Every structure is written in C-alpha cells, then in structure tokens.
Amino acid sequence: MTVNLKVPLKKTILNVPGFRFLTFGAKIKLKNIKNDIVIVELNKNSKTVAVFTKNKFCAAPVLLAKHNLTLNDPQLFVINSGNANAGTGQKGIEDAREINRELGKYFSLDPNLILPFSTGVILQNLPLGRIKDSFKNNLANIKYSSNWIDAAKSIMTTDTVPKAVSKKFNLGKNEITCTGIAKGSGMIHPNMATMLGFIFLDAKISKTLLKDLVKYVVDRSFNLISVDGDTSTNDAFVISTSNLAQNSVINKKDKMYTRLRNNVLEIAKDLAEKIVRDGEGATKFVEIEVRNAKDLNESKIIGKAIANSPLVKTAFFASDPNLGRILSAIGNAPISDLDVSVIDLHLNKNIVVKNGMLSKRYSEDKAIQAMKSKEFKLSIDLKRGKEVATILTTDLSYEYVKINAEYRT
Amino acid sequence: MTVNLKVPLKKTILNVPGFRFLTFGAKIKLKNIKNDIVIVELNKNSKTVAVFTKNKFCAAPVLLAKHNLTLNDPQLFVINSGNANAGTGQKGIEDAREINRELGKYFSLDPNLILPFSTGVILQNLPLGRIKDSFKNNLANIKYSSNWIDAAKSIMTTDTVPKAVSKKFNLGKNEITCTGIAKGSGMIHPNMATMLGFIFLDAKISKTLLKDLVKYVVDRSFNLISVDGDTSTNDAFVISTSNLAQNSVINKKDKMYTRLRNNVLEIAKDLAEKIVRDGEGATKFVEIEVRNAKDLNESKIIGKAIANSPLVKTAFFASDPNLGRILSAIGNAPISDLDVSVIDLHLNKNIVVKNGMLSKRYSEDKAIQAMKSKEFKLSIDLKRGKEVATILTTDLSYEYVKINAEYRT
Incomplete structure (x- = not known):
C-alpha cells in the first residue's frame, strides 16, 4: 500500500x-x-x-x-x-x-x-x-x-x-x-x-x-x-x-x-x-504541524509523540476522530513545563480543541469526513513561542503488522 | 484474546x-x-x-x-x-x-x-x-x-x-x-x-x-x-x-x-x-529480564525499549526469531554509555547473542520452537552492575489494530 x-x-x-x-x-x-x-x-x-x-x-x-x-x-x-x-x-x-x-x-x-x-x-x-x-x-x-x-x-x-x-x-x-x-x-x-x-x-x-x-x-x-x-x-x-x-x-x-x-x-x-507515502502498510498520509513552540526541538518532540503513538495511528487507520488520543500523546511528550490548558488543535481547517478542551464549534461529521480522506493535516498551536515543525507520518494498519510479522519469511 | x-x-x-x-x-x-x-x-x-x-x-x-x-x-x-x-x-x-x-x-x-x-x-x-x-x-x-x-x-x-x-x-x-x-x-x-x-x-x-x-x-x-x-x-x-x-x-x-x-x-x-495477559490483541506473554544493570532505572529503560518496539512485537506475534530487532531496540535505549559489545541475550535457556553478536551455539530451530509457545522469556545481560528488572509485555497482533481502530464504534 x-x-x-x-x-x-x-x-x-x-x-x-x-x-x-x-x-x-x-x-x-x-x-x-x-x-x-x-x-x-x-x-x-x-x-x-x-x-x-x-x-x-x-x-x-x-x-x-x-x-x-x-x-x-x-x-x-x-x-x-x-x-x-x-x-x-x-x-x-x-x-x-x-x-x-x-x-x-x-x-x-x-x-x-x-x-x-x-x-x-x-x-x-x-x-x-x-x-x-x-x-x-x-x-x-x-x-x-x-x-x-x-x-x-x-x-x-x-x-x-x-x-x-x-x-x-x-x-x-x-x-x-x-x-x-x-x-x-x-x-x-x-x-x-x-x-x-x-x-x-x-x-x-x-x-x-x-x-x-x-x-x-x-x-x-x-x-x-x-x-x-x-x-x-x-x-x-x-x-x-x-x-x-x-x-x-x-x-x-x-x-x-x-x-x-x-x-x-x-x-x-x-x-x-x-x-512516508510508501510506509509499511500505510493507508493514510498525515502532516502534523506543531506551531508556536519555544524552539524547533520542542515542536519535533511533540510532533513525534503524536506520530509514534499506536493508539493515535490506529485511530487514523479507522478514520475515527478519537482525537483525545492526540491530547494524551501531547501530555506524554517530555516537555516538563508545557501548559496544556492553552493548546489548540485543528484537523485540516476545522477546530477540534480550543484551550485544552473540545471546542464548541467542533463537528464530528466534518472530522470524520476529513479523516476518511487519504491525506489530512493536524495542526497543534502551543502558544508559547515562534518555532514550527511539521512531522510527516502514516497510520497503523493490519498490513503493517502483516509485513513485519512476515518480513523474514 | x-x-x-x-x-x-x-x-x-x-x-x-x-x-x-x-x-x-x-x-x-x-x-x-x-x-x-x-x-x-x-x-x-x-x-x-x-x-x-x-x-x-x-x-x-x-x-x-x-x-x-x-x-x-x-x-x-x-x-x-x-x-x-x-x-x-x-x-x-x-x-x-x-x-x-x-x-x-x-x-x-x-x-x-x-x-x-x-x-x-x-x-x-x-x-x-x-x-x-x-x-x-x-x-x-x-x-x-x-x-x-x-x-x-x-x-x-x-x-x-x-x-x-x-x-x-x-x-x-x-x-x-x-x-x-x-x-x-x-x-x-x-x-x-x-x-x-x-x-x-x-x-x-x-x-x-x-x-x-x-x-x-x-x-x-x-x-x-x-x-x-x-x-x-x-x-x-x-x-x-x-x-x-x-x-x-x-x-x-x-x-x-x-x-x-x-x-x-x-x-x-x-x-x-x-x-498484560489480557492485553489488547495479545497472543503471547513475554517476560523481558534485564540483568546486571548499573541501577533499577537503567534495566527498566532497556526492558521497555524492547517491550515497546512495534518491530519486536510483530516478530513476537509471528513467532519469528528476528532477534536482531531486539539488539536494535537495546541500541536505541537512551543509555549513553552502554557498551553493546559485551551484551548477552538468551531466549528461555538458549543463548542467542554472546558479546554483542550471534552466538555460535545459536539454534534457529530452538528459537522458533520457543517463540511458538504462548509464553517465553528474554534475558539480557548487560554485565555492568547488579540490578535486575523484569518487564512483562505481549506481542502486537492484527487484533490489536482491530480493537483500537474500532474502539469508539
């Protein structure tokens, strides 16, 4: 795939x-x-x-x-x-x-x-x-x-x-x-x-x-x-x-x-x-932009914490806007002084999280529609600096497990 | 499962x-x-x-x-x-x-x-x-x-x-x-x-x-x-x-x-x-013992680096002794002064790696046999201290992806 x-x-x-x-x-x-x-x-x-x-x-x-x-x-x-x-x-x-x-x-x-x-x-x-x-x-x-x-x-x-x-x-x-x-x-x-x-x-x-x-x-x-x-x-x-x-x-x-x-x-x-587009078992191509970080490294760390979470990746695979998993991944990133109560999260151009909680303008229908596409973008605004990094990643599919389970055979 | x-x-x-x-x-x-x-x-x-x-x-x-x-x-x-x-x-x-x-x-x-x-x-x-x-x-x-x-x-x-x-x-x-x-x-x-x-x-x-x-x-x-x-x-x-x-x-x-x-x-x-035994999609129960570490934390970090590697886990699922993936996971653990050239690895009681490379006594048949069982044990000897920790984990199966892709539905 x-x-x-x-x-x-x-x-x-x-x-x-x-x-x-x-x-x-x-x-x-x-x-x-x-x-x-x-x-x-x-x-x-x-x-x-x-x-x-x-x-x-x-x-x-x-x-x-x-x-x-x-x-x-x-x-x-x-x-x-x-x-x-x-x-x-x-x-x-x-x-x-x-x-x-x-x-x-x-x-x-x-x-x-x-x-x-x-x-x-x-x-x-x-x-x-x-x-x-x-x-x-x-x-x-x-x-x-x-x-x-x-x-x-x-x-x-x-x-x-x-x-x-x-x-x-x-x-x-x-x-x-x-x-x-x-x-x-x-x-x-x-x-x-x-x-x-x-x-x-x-x-x-x-x-x-x-x-x-x-x-x-x-x-x-x-x-x-x-x-x-x-x-x-x-x-x-x-x-x-x-x-x-x-x-x-x-x-x-x-x-x-x-x-x-x-x-x-x-x-x-x-x-x-x-x-990334040829990633093992990939069915989705996802951009994760982390904006307004204190420095480049911080935005990378947070972007990768999201990109490497199996729970986030399986939700991508299912086109399931189980977006709380993204917050949990952000909360786990090793940035000790991160204030999660100011974070915004957008899925494509649609707001999901405003100041650390579900936005009143969030639309589950729009989120599902966005995630059903082969490509979408997450944008996280940390509101603490000026740096930005965009991590490219994919979903975690059955096919990934199959490829890696059978690699040597 | x-x-x-x-x-x-x-x-x-x-x-x-x-x-x-x-x-x-x-x-x-x-x-x-x-x-x-x-x-x-x-x-x-x-x-x-x-x-x-x-x-x-x-x-x-x-x-x-x-x-x-x-x-x-x-x-x-x-x-x-x-x-x-x-x-x-x-x-x-x-x-x-x-x-x-x-x-x-x-x-x-x-x-x-x-x-x-x-x-x-x-x-x-x-x-x-x-x-x-x-x-x-x-x-x-x-x-x-x-x-x-x-x-x-x-x-x-x-x-x-x-x-x-x-x-x-x-x-x-x-x-x-x-x-x-x-x-x-x-x-x-x-x-x-x-x-x-x-x-x-x-x-x-x-x-x-x-x-x-x-x-x-x-x-x-x-x-x-x-x-x-x-x-x-x-x-x-x-x-x-x-x-x-x-x-x-x-x-x-x-x-x-x-x-x-x-x-x-x-x-x-x-x-x-x-x-762990009721882990999502689990088909294997694996003990990862990390011995002779400098301190408890070091053995935990290395044990978890192995336990959390999707490549290691898919190999567990496939009963595939692709054990090099374990070495790679150890090499990635954030222990800066680790000397990998002295490390031994056993699968149950059988030696796999001696001093950082494949042991001459390694038997692929025995390894496959061990990994086909529902439960097995990896033992890593770091040869640099006296602490030991045993991490319990499972494999990564199709079923894991299925459960997490369908969780909210």
Whole structure:
C-alpha cells in the first residue's frame, strides 16, 4: 500500500556529471531475484559528507564508512540491500573490509576510499562468497547504467516503490544538476526503521559548507518523518558533489549558498515524503504541524509523540476522530513545563480543541469526513513561542503488522 | 484474546473488613448494558494513599482526587468506566464535583471525602443526567454487593476478563485480609494505556509507611508492565487499609512491615500480570529480564525499549526469531554509555547473542520452537552492575489494530 505515490518517470531522473553507477544481483537474500547491489563511482574531485545513525548497536558498514570518511574523500560507494551486517561484531567489520579490498582490485582503488552501506536483516553475516561471485560476474567488464531508478530499486527492502528525485537549477548563470535516491522501510517507530538517502550534485562548494548543508538539510527533511534518520542500526544520509559545475566555489554563507541549500532541501524533503507515502502498510498520509513552540526541538518532540503513538495511528487507520488520543500523546511528550490548558488543535481547517478542551464549534461529521480522506493535516498551536515543525507520518494498519510479522519469511 | 488468563472463582475473592461496595449501570456509554459504576465505602478509620498519572493532560477526576487526598482520608470512591472525563477542562472538574456533591447527599458525606476515578473515551463530557438518574435508582435504598468480581467487571473498558486477587496472611498471630482489583486496556505503549489498580486490606499501618508501601509496590509491579502506571490521562494505583485487623500498628520498617510489603507486592504483581495477559490483541506473554544493570532505572529503560518496539512485537506475534530487532531496540535505549559489545541475550535457556553478536551455539530451530509457545522469556545481560528488572509485555497482533481502530464504534 502506498498513499499517492508513483514510480518516477525514467526521463525525469537526471544523470549528474561526475557520477557513474551500476547495479547487479548477488542473491544476498538467497531467494531474491532482484538486483541487490549498487556501486557508485565518484570522480576524483568529488567531496562527500554523511550523517549516520546514533544507535549504539550500529552496523559494521556504518563503523567502517565513518572511519573511512575521516581519511579521504571516498571514490566509491557500495550499497547492498537484504542484509544489514549489524550485530555481527568484529566478523562484520572484517567482512565489510574484505568486500572493500575485493572492490579495490576491480576499480584499482585504495579500499579506504570505498564507503559501504547495508540495510536488511540484522544478526546475519553477509554471504561473502555470493557477493564475490557477483563481483566476478559484473565487474570484470563493467557496464555502467544510466537509469537511476534501477539504483533506487536495488537498494529497496520492504519499499514498494523506488524513490528518486531530480532537479536542475541555476547558481548565477551556471546550471547545477542534482539527483537523490532514498529507501525507507519501517515507519512506525522512529528509532527502528532503516533509511538510506543519497543526494548527488555537481555544484562547487567547500567541504566546510557541504558539512553545514548536510546538517541543515537532514534536520528539515529526513529527521521530520517518523522514519527517523538518526537511530536505526544502519541509517545514513549522504551528499556528494562532483564539483564539476561551472559555478565559482561556494565558500561562504551568501545568496548562492542559500539558493543551493534551498534546492537541495527541496530534493531531500521530496525523498523523505516519498518514504512516508510508501510506509509499511500505510493507508493514510498525515502532516502534523506543531506551531508556536519555544524552539524547533520542542515542536519535533511533540510532533513525534503524536506520530509514534499506536493508539493515535490506529485511530487514523479507522478514520475515527478519537482525537483525545492526540491530547494524551501531547501530555506524554517530555516537555516538563508545557501548559496544556492553552493548546489548540485543528484537523485540516476545522477546530477540534480550543484551550485544552473540545471546542464548541467542533463537528464530528466534518472530522470524520476529513479523516476518511487519504491525506489530512493536524495542526497543534502551543502558544508559547515562534518555532514550527511539521512531522510527516502514516497510520497503523493490519498490513503493517502483516509485513513485519512476515518480513523474514 | 488472552494468554492463559481465566475469570477468578468467586469463592477465592475475599471481602475485606471495613469496605463495602455496590455496582450498577448508568449507561455512561449509551449502548452499554453492563454495569459501569462502582462505589466503595471505606470505614471511618481507613487510610488511603494513591499514585497518579504524570500525563500533563491528566483528567479532571485525577485533579480532584489528588486535591481531596490532601485534605482528609477519603470515605468513598466512585469509579466509572466508559468515559475518562479527560480533555474536558474546567467543565470536567465541575462535573466531577457535582457527582461528589450528589453522592454526598446519599451517603451523608462531605463531598471532599469522595475520590472519583474515571476511564474510557477522552474528550467527551460525562453524561451527568444519566449518572444522577442511576444514583436515584440505586442509592435511595442501597443494596451492598459481596462479589468483588462484579466490581472488577464494572470498571473494565476493553478488558475481556475481570481482574481480582485475594490473599489472607498472618502478621504475627493476627490474620490480615487483602483484596485487589484492577483494570487495564491498551498495552502497547506505556504512556497511553489507562490503568486502575485498587488494593484493599485491613492491616494497621501508619500513613507514613503506607506511602512508602505504595511507592515500593507500584515500582515493582504496575510500573514494570508495558501498560505503564505513570503516564496515561487517568492512571491511578490506590492502597486503602481499614485498620480493622488486630495487629499492632506498623510504624517502622521492621519484619512485620517487610512481611506486609511482600504480601501486598505479591497481590499487585499478580494484578499487573493479569493486565498484560489480557492485553489488547495479545497472543503471547513475554517476560523481558534485564540483568546486571548499573541501577533499577537503567534495566527498566532497556526492558521497555524492547517491550515497546512495534518491530519486536510483530516478530513476537509471528513467532519469528528476528532477534536482531531486539539488539536494535537495546541500541536505541537512551543509555549513553552502554557498551553493546559485551551484551548477552538468551531466549528461555538458549543463548542467542554472546558479546554483542550471534552466538555460535545459536539454534534457529530452538528459537522458533520457543517463540511458538504462548509464553517465553528474554534475558539480557548487560554485565555492568547488579540490578535486575523484569518487564512483562505481549506481542502486537492484527487484533490489536482491530480493537483500537474500532474502539469508539
């Protein structure tokens, strides 16, 4: 099930100068017939910045990728689905290193210039033999692909639709090309889902500002969906630029930087939204806006307290305006000095709660009508500051239980 | 669905000297035909201590009960199901006061000596008219009940089995009688479920030690299940003693106190366990033991991180030993200095994870066999201290979604 989400048209997804890639199958899950490996080659001048999960059981590829990023800008990404190489201890790290060494031979690269990314089942070792065989079959004579949708497909696990977005925009007179792909599976609990997001572009920008860009963008996109970018064992969000565009290097926070940032953010938000729309078992797409908070973090915490409540989510699924569950979720958010007696709640444009209690103008009929739609918006006014954040989430359906109960089988 | 839980036999549930009660129906939910009001009369010398939800959207009856407890020991409880009187603002408080005033007339009591308890739908006003009518019909000529199972039934919402436990024990040569009733509905998210627990006994004990007893008992019973006592809008746990037993007053932490505490804890643990076994949609009963933690709180946090993960719970439902999800849940628990590379995990007596990775002695067949059972135990060894806590929880099934999607209809 998806909520208003389609496979992108091939012609809309652009190749970015300086990046080449190919995909192939390694039967990482033995029964899999789809491609499960993507290799992305980056040009020599490219720069890469990434943010990773904060989960303490973080996966071997995360540890290795983090380490390699401290050395030099990477020249190659290897991304696999089907197996997370997490909970695999020292053996997992050795396996990831072994894959890098092997790839280094085919691409004549120092293995330390390769970043591994894995998602899939936890607590299983990678099938090294099958992976090496797939390298032999596909890398002895490399045929690059030009269809990024294939790459987006190959990194999917329980996703049902490949997620890719492209954009061209100008910095001054110079054209910039930007393409992002992402995958995200689980969606109900922000610290469980496994999410990968990659954005490739060609704009010239200093490493310092690229770091600033990644942080700014992820906080306002992937970190605002209920598949939270910062806590699974394998989550990663990566921006790489080939530096091949003709713009003069962006090295201060000027208009050009802002323009670039806004364009990249747009791509990231679009990808993040697609992850929610393809959320496991999703039948509804719900925006939760938390307004007039003291700070951004407070609005996020409250938005996620609502988005992650199973009782709220099952009410979404049933199109049941059992909106008291939302108040209870707000009351549970760890904001110690919250005054709930001033809070307003709107469902689309209709008022539900005024100053902490049911509004006299509340209409159950209108509420049911709004919630029967595939998409609706909740807006919570905290009346204590000026910040706003909008969390994107879905409902909790029978299908969610089914998908996750049957995932490994 | 329940997991190995039966209606208690009437003869096993004892009347406690000093407490009288009756139950009747007020059609608080219009369609309800079951009794939905319980009134408990406490003798003049009784003492009562209670702990309530920490939810900031806490309900009107919670605010009033807390207030009245600061004045004098209560003489009457009025407990209703069907409506939580939460998210009802000042009107909700006035309604609760009005009910107390009305009851005060029938029982010739100061309304401040009455404690109200409500659970049920949030954001709806109590049907005052129907409640007052029910008082007129049932309190003009009071017929007390002697069957506590009826009381346990009347406070149920989505519970399927009434929960009551009794015990007689001696303090020295003096016999003490103790009876508890409880209700608990949701179960998946500790800060959403609505739980009530009442324990009545006749032991003589000082108010100071009764306060100590409540805290000790709730922390080791209701606060260790995934229906957490401290965060819904209406949760309450209450111990009342009539002081009618013949023991000399317990006023220091001596052997007698310890003996009393252990007996009351046993009742409370039994009630809490019953709430889990009757958890919404439950098909499995799972114990999660977290051993060798630095402190009790740390083991609770980790146990609940596992118990509240939808991905873990759906794997329980599927009898699928996708045990990596447990590691991921541990890695997400907010314990900043946790060393995951030393952690062991057992499923019943079989080792799964040794030092943070899959044990060589792990047997998938044995794991599946264990998880196919209706009850099993996970044991996590943190190897960093000496404390242990055991969280009780269930799986997440289709039925859970169904119950919560259809709750109001």
